[in-house]
Amino acid sequence: MIASPGLTALVLAGVRPGGDPLAEHAGVSHKALIDIGGLPMLQRVLLALAGVPAIARIVVAIDRPELVAALPACGKPVTVLPARSGPSASVAHALAVLGAPMLVTTADHALLQSSWVLQFLAADDGNDDVLVALARREAVQAAVPRTQRTWLRFADGDYSGCNLFLLRTTAALGIVALWQQLEADRKRPLALLQRLGFGYALRYRCGWLRLDRALRRLGSLSGARLRAVILTDGRAAIDVDKVADLELVRGLIGEYPP
Numbered sequence: 001m002i003a004s005p006g007l008t009a010l011v012l013a014g015v016r017p018g019g020d021p022l023a024e025h026a027g028v029s030h031k032a033l034i035d036i037g038g039l040p041m042l043q044r045v046l047l048a049l050a051g052v053p054a055i056a057r058i059v060v061a062i063d064r065p066e067l068v069a070a071l072p073a074c075g076k077p078v079t080v081l082p083a084r085s086g087p088s089a090s091v092a093h094a095l096a097v098l099g100a101p102m103l104v105t106t107a108d109h110a111l112l113q114s115s116w117v118l119q120f121l122a123a124d125d126g127n128d129d130v131l132v133a134l135a136r137r138e139a140v141q142a143a144v145p146r147t148q149r150t151w152l153r154f155a156d157g158d159y160s161g162c163n164l165f166l167l168r169t170t171a172a173l174g175i176v177a178l179w180q181q182l183e184a185d186r187k188r189p190l191a192l193l194q195r196l197g198f199g200y201a202l203r204y205r206c207g208w209l210r211l212d213r214a215l216r217r218l219g220s221l222s223g224a225r226l227r228a229v230i231l232t233d234g235r236a237a238i239d240v241d242k243v244a245d246l247e248l249v250r251g252l253i254g255e256y257p258p
Contacts, residue, residue: 008057009057025246030064036240036246046071057078059098062080063082088183104166108241116233116236119232128168129225130175132227133228135234137151137160153207159211175224195221
């Protein structure tokens, strides 16, 4: 593991423009504050990050600092940065202000475990600008058969994202900028395909594109070297995006004491 003590962890906890239906469903102002097993989701994430020796400080991107101040201490220094208009904008701002390396996760990663972060960081060999955590479909379905995920379908297997990223160097700004562009184009499929390249989009659609080739393509577009780290515990792919996820995680949380 290259990451040494002094690593900053960023937790994305802002509210998307227009509000969050899941927060409204749970009767809270922010999805990050939804109670799971007697603790807000954000608190569970902070406790998991605090259990990682390499992490020296935790920064929460949120629009209301007093919500973080009201949480119990987690064992590591916790500060706040104002959340921006969306996740990618918040990451770009944090990276510009705090620098690299930076571990990034989300406040709705309620099952997050220190051991998953340790496995992820242990895969860092110093040769990449960005590491992305994924889980194989087989591992996810074996761990949580009833979950409904969005799968990234490649020629060498199906994967789900684990909301865990390591931005190792300042070159990661390139992939964050690309992320912002893709977010802006998400409702314009033609613009999105043009940005990624029709050939790559066609190969992906037909199931011909391998994961490593896709990451190299993103790297060529962003100027950053990317690599996937495959986590062994399929539960690492479970976050809370909708009511069904919330019910699922509340049922699983007994396996994850705080």
